[in-house]
Amino acid sequence: MVAKYIQVKEAIKAWILEGRITPGEKIGSESDLMGQFNVSRHTIRQAIGELVHEDWLYTVQGGGTYCKDRRKSDTHGTMKTKTIGVMTTYISDYIFPYIIRGIESYTTENDYSLLLTSTNNNVDLEKKGLQNVMTNNIDGLIVEPTKSTYHNPNLNYYLNLERNKIPYVMINASYSELAGPSITLNDEKGGFIATEHLIKLGYTKVLGLFKTDDLQGIDRMKGYIDAHRKHHLLPFPDMVISFSTEEKGEKLQEQVRAMLTRKKENRPEAIVCYNDETALSILHVIRKLNMKVPEDLSIVGFDDSHLTEASEVQLTSVKHPKTELGRAAAEVLINLIENKNPDAGGSIVFEPELVIRNSTKPASS
Amino acid sequence: MVAKYIQVKEAIKAWILEGRITPGEKIGSESDLMGQFNVSRHTIRQAIGELVHEDWLYTVQGGGTYCKDRRKSDTHGTMKTKTIGVMTTYISDYIFPYIIRGIESYTTENDYSLLLTSTNNNVDLEKKGLQNVMTNNIDGLIVEPTKSTYHNPNLNYYLNLERNKIPYVMINASYSELAGPSITLNDEKGGFIATEHLIKLGYTKVLGLFKTDDLQGIDRMKGYIDAHRKHHLLPFPDMVISFSTEEKGEKLQEQVRAMLTRKKENRPEAIVCYNDETALSILHVIRKLNMKVPEDLSIVGFDDSHLTEASEVQLTSVKHPKTELGRAAAEVLINLIENKNPDAGGSIVFEPELVIRNSTKPASS
DNA sequence: ATAAATTTGTGCGTATGTATC
DNA sequence: GGATACATACGCACAAATTTA
Numbered sequence: 001m002v003a004k005y006i007q008v009k010e011a012i013k014a015w016i017l018e019g020r021i022t023p024g025e026k027i028g029s030e031s032d033l034m035g036q037f038n039v040s041r042h043t044i045r046q047a048i049g050e051l052v053h054e055d056w057l058y059t060v061q062g063g064g065t066y067c068k069d070r071r072k073s074d075t076h077g078t079m080k081t082k083t084i085g086v087m088t089t090y091i092s093d094y095i096f097p098y099i100i101r102g103i104e105s106y107t108t109e110n111d112y113s114l115l116l117t118s119t120n121n122n123v124d125l126e127k128k129g130l131q132n133v134m135t136n137n138i139d140g141l142i143v144e145p146t147k148s149t150y151h152n153p154n155l156n157y158y159l160n161l162e163r164n165k166i167p168y169v170m171i172n173a174s175y176s177e178l179a180g181p182s183i184t185l186n187d188e189k190g191g192f193i194a195t196e197h198l199i200k201l202g203y204t205k206v207l208g209l210f211k212t213d214d215l216q217g218i219d220r221m222k223g224y225i226d227a228h229r230k231h232h233l234l235p236f237p238d239m240v241i242s243f244s245t246e247e248k249g250e251k252l253q254e255q256v257r258a259m260l261t262r263k264k265e266n267r268p269e270a271i272v273c274y275n276d277e278t279a280l281s282i283l284h285v286i287r288k289l290n291m292k293v294p295e296d297l298s299i300v301g302f303d304d305s306h307l308t309e310a311s312e313v314q315l316t317s318v319k320h321p322k323t324e325l326g327r328a329a330a331e332v333l334i335n336l337i338e339n340k341n342p343d344a345g346g347s348i349v350f351e352p353e354l355v356i357r358n359s360t361k362p363a364s365s
Numbered sequence: 366m367v368a369k370y371i372q373v374k375e376a377i378k379a380w381i382l383e384g385r386i387t388p389g390e391k392i393g394s395e396s397d398l399m400g401q402f403n404v405s406r407h408t409i410r411q412a413i414g415e416l417v418h419e420d421w422l423y424t425v426q427g428g429g430t431y432c433k434d435r436r437k438s439d440t441h442g443t444m445k446t447k448t449i450g451v452m453t454t455y456i457s458d459y460i461f462p463y464i465i466r467g468i469e470s471y472t473t474e475n476d477y478s479l480l481l482t483s484t485n486n487n488v489d490l491e492k493k494g495l496q497n498v499m500t501n502n503i504d505g506l507i508v509e510p511t512k513s514t515y516h517n518p519n520l521n522y523y524l525n526l527e528r529n530k531i532p533y534v535m536i537n538a539s540y541s542e543l544a545g546p547s548i549t550l551n552d553e554k555g556g557f558i559a560t561e562h563l564i565k566l567g568y569t570k571v572l573g574l575f576k577t578d579d580l581q582g583i584d585r586m587k588g589y590i591d592a593h594r595k596h597h598l599l600p601f602p603d604m605v606i607s608f609s610t611e612e613k614g615e616k617l618q619e620q621v622r623a624m625l626t627r628k629k630e631n632r633p634e635a636i637v638c639y640n641d642e643t644a645l646s647i648l649h650v651i652r653k654l655n656m657k658v659p660e661d662l663s664i665v666g667f668d669d670s671h672l673t674e675a676s677e678v679q680l681t682s683v684k685h686p687k688t689e690l691g692r693a694a695a696e697v698l699i700n701l702i703e704n705k706n707p708d709a710g711g712s713i714v715f716e717p718e719l720v721i722r723n724s725t726k727p728a729s730s
Numbered sequence: 731a732t733a734a735a736t737t738t739g740t741g742c743g744t745a746t747g748t749a750t751c
Numbered sequence: 752g753g754a755t756a757c758a759t760a761c762g763c764a765c766a767a768a769t770t771t772a
Contacts, residue, residue, distance in 0.1 A: 003739080003740060003741090004741070005740075005741085029755075029756055029757085030756070030757070031755095031756080039741080040741060040742045040743075041742085041743090042740090042741065042742065042743085042772065043740080043741060045757090045758090046740085046741090048757095049414075053418050059756095059757065059758090059759045060749085060756090060757080061748070061749045061750075061756075061758065062748070062749035062750035062751075062755075062756055062757060062758095063749075063750055063751080063755095063756070063757080064750090064755095064757080065756090065757080081479070082497075083501065091462075091465065091466065092462040092463060092465050092469060093466070093467030093732075096462075097457045097462035098457065099562065100456065100457050100462075101456065101457030101458065102392075103484065104456050104457055104481075104741080110383050111493075113479045113480055113481065113482050113494075113498075113501070114480070115448070115478055115479065115480050115481075116469070116478065116479045116481055117473070117478050117479075118469065118473065120738075127472075128476070129478075132447070132476075133478075136446065136448060136478070166751090278626050303541065306671055309674070334433075355524050368758080368759060368760090369759075369760070370759075370760085392734075394737055394738085395737070395738070396736090396737080404760080404761085405761045405762070406731090406761090406762085407759090407760065407762085408759080408761080409759060410738090410739090411759085411760090413738095416748065424737095424738065424739090425737090425768080425769075426737075426738045426739060426767065426768050426769075427736080427737055427738060427739095427767070427768030427769035427770075428737070428738080428768075428769055428770080429736095429738080429769090429770095500735080648748080682771065722759060
């Protein structure tokens with residue numbers, strides 16, 4: 001004698017296998033089924049309960065019971081680990097603790113834990129990190145693209161995430177080849193308002209320093225050029241220096257030192273920096289040359305990090321939403337994981353603001 | 366309102382994680398559990414049913430319900446996951462990014478990744494975090510004890526880690542009941558040098574503010590008292606305020622405000638703070654009272670965090686090895702995991718240093 | 731070795747809460 | 752707001768397997 005709930009279970013499973021019920025279609029309500037099989041509600045629930053566990057059905061309270069598309073769910077990898085991976089260029093430096101705080105605030109509220117790895121903006125380390133998070137059975141991934149300007153040799157890993165139905169979101173930048181949502185700052189506008197601020201203060205020779213192996217730097221540079229165009233200025237020759245992560249130290253400092261020791265008519269009067277870290281590094285050069293900020297030179301940073309206040313002169317900087325951005329990324333990702341709002345998976349672009357401190361002053365005409 | 370069967374389920378899961386029930390051992394019968402939890406049989410069965418599905422238990426009709434050995438059933442069994450858990454009170458605040466940076470630097474060099482959770486210095490969240498890391502099959506755990514002054518209700522979880530041969534190290538403080546190695550700062554000496562600095566500057570009425578739900582605070586307070594004793598001073602009455610994590614905000618500020626508005630002969634001339642965060646909070650009070658640091662009041666912080674430079678007046682503070690400490694903890698733990706140096710598993714105590722900035726000056730006698 | 735007691739499995743009835751439509 | 756549908760929870764009865772006296 002086979003148990004009644006087993007009979008019910010097999011019958012419903014048969015409906016699905018025969019195609020009488022297709023994925024997404026609603027099966028009858030519990031009371032319907034009670035009538036059809038002439039059993040109690042308890043028995044129906046027991047059958048449905050097991051079918052839900054075995055991934056044939058899913059239920060929506062108040063809604064109904066539906067047939068699940070089993071092809072979508074990998075038979076082995078379906079168990080939720082309640083862990084999301086976070087792979088950023090850095091973890092504990094600069095603005096990253098703030099971004100991670102934002103991620104953390106939302107994930108802990110929702111009982112997820114974080115698996116952290118960093119890439120140091122190096123694609124080999126990114127590969128290692130991707131292998132790591134993928135073997136660790138995570139539910140989703142928040143990733144800051146590494147060297148986003150160039151072709152990424154790890155694209156296959158991301159495509160494999162898609163094949164395995166592991167959702168991911170990108171922050172700060174995105175690989176154009178990938179379809180996942182991204183949570184970013186409008187860097188082009190940021191570069192624009194930083195540059196326009198200096199132009200409006202009366203400067204015409206504005207030096208731009210941009211790290212161009214990340215899209216952020218490319219976009220900020222675009223904004224820098226746009227601001228010049230809008231105000232009918234052409235950037236002076238040599239007035240844009242682009243550098244890579246590997247060159248951001250002494251090499252950049254040397255180039256800037258060379259420009260600042262030119263004779264006055266060729267010397268920059270103001271500098272737009274890729275970020276606050278760059279600005280601080282340049283402030284060291286300026287100090288060694290016995291020049292003063294903002295008296296001899298106005299300078300604008302980017303990201304509004306804690307560095308703006310760590311230096312002697314407080315940096316005018318473009319605000320980066322850091323914590324807010326991290327939280328938004330976590331929110332979008334968890335929505336994707338739990339499939340609550342299918343349309344909540346869109347990209348978000350934050351708008352930048354300029355925070356004026358005392359590293360900039362009007363040009364002394 | 367959490368469903369009863371969920372509560373029962375979590376309680377039974379906790380038994381297993383705490384080691385109160387070991388693999389193969391029988392749990393109480395359904396009627397036993399009905400009595401223990403004071404719920405109906407249906408509810409017990411619902412809880413057990415899910416735990417069976419999730420592979421925590423198995424049942425034998427007529428026999429009973431038993432705890433399953435999850436290691437064997439897991440395909441990755443005893444295989445190293447190359448993941449270590451990190452459970453600190455906070456993740457992205459204050460000095461923790463620096464500690465985590467240190468941990469991270471060593472772990473990534475050795476191809477480990479980090480599973481992060483935070484406890485907010487709350488034992489319930491600590492329990493959740495412990496359950497989390499234990500179900501995630503980690504190779505080892507770095508933990509900052511929560512509320513280390515008090516008896517810890519989660520001791521069983523740590524003991525179960527030992528039973529399962531999962532090594533762990535404690536940082537910043539340690540539970541005296543546990544045998545694992547700890548990587549700490551000599552907080553007593555730190556409190557001593559901070560206080561002695563003020564005494565040597567000529568102050569006799571030195572207020573001490575210490576958070577005493579963590580051992581760090583207790584030890585720092587000990588150092589504060591020792592410094593007085595060594596210089597044949599008695600701490601003035603009321604000159605030590607101890608507070609808990611929950612009281613660190615307005616309540617503490619109110620108490621200090623009351624002391625600072627006393628008449629001059631009873632008013633403190635200098636303050637030793639539990640940490641820089643406390644110092645900053647007190648600086649707000651001082652500013653509102655229109656008093657000046659260090660002219661009217663000298664103040665010493667603790668941890669030498671970035672906050673020392675964020676405030677208007679740069680804080681004299683006791684140096685905390687942050688990054689170095691994190692790295693050392695990771696090193697000890699990985700040594701334990703890989704069993705390279707059986708004798709490398711010892712505790713480490715870092716010695717503090719005083720960093721003198723301009724929040725302290727000699728007493729104007 | 732057998733019967734009784736215990737323990738899990740199946741099944742029904744009922745009531746109330748809560749989300750969806 | 753009301754109807755519908757799933758979620759939680761209590762109670763009872765009997766069956767089947769195991770343990771124990």
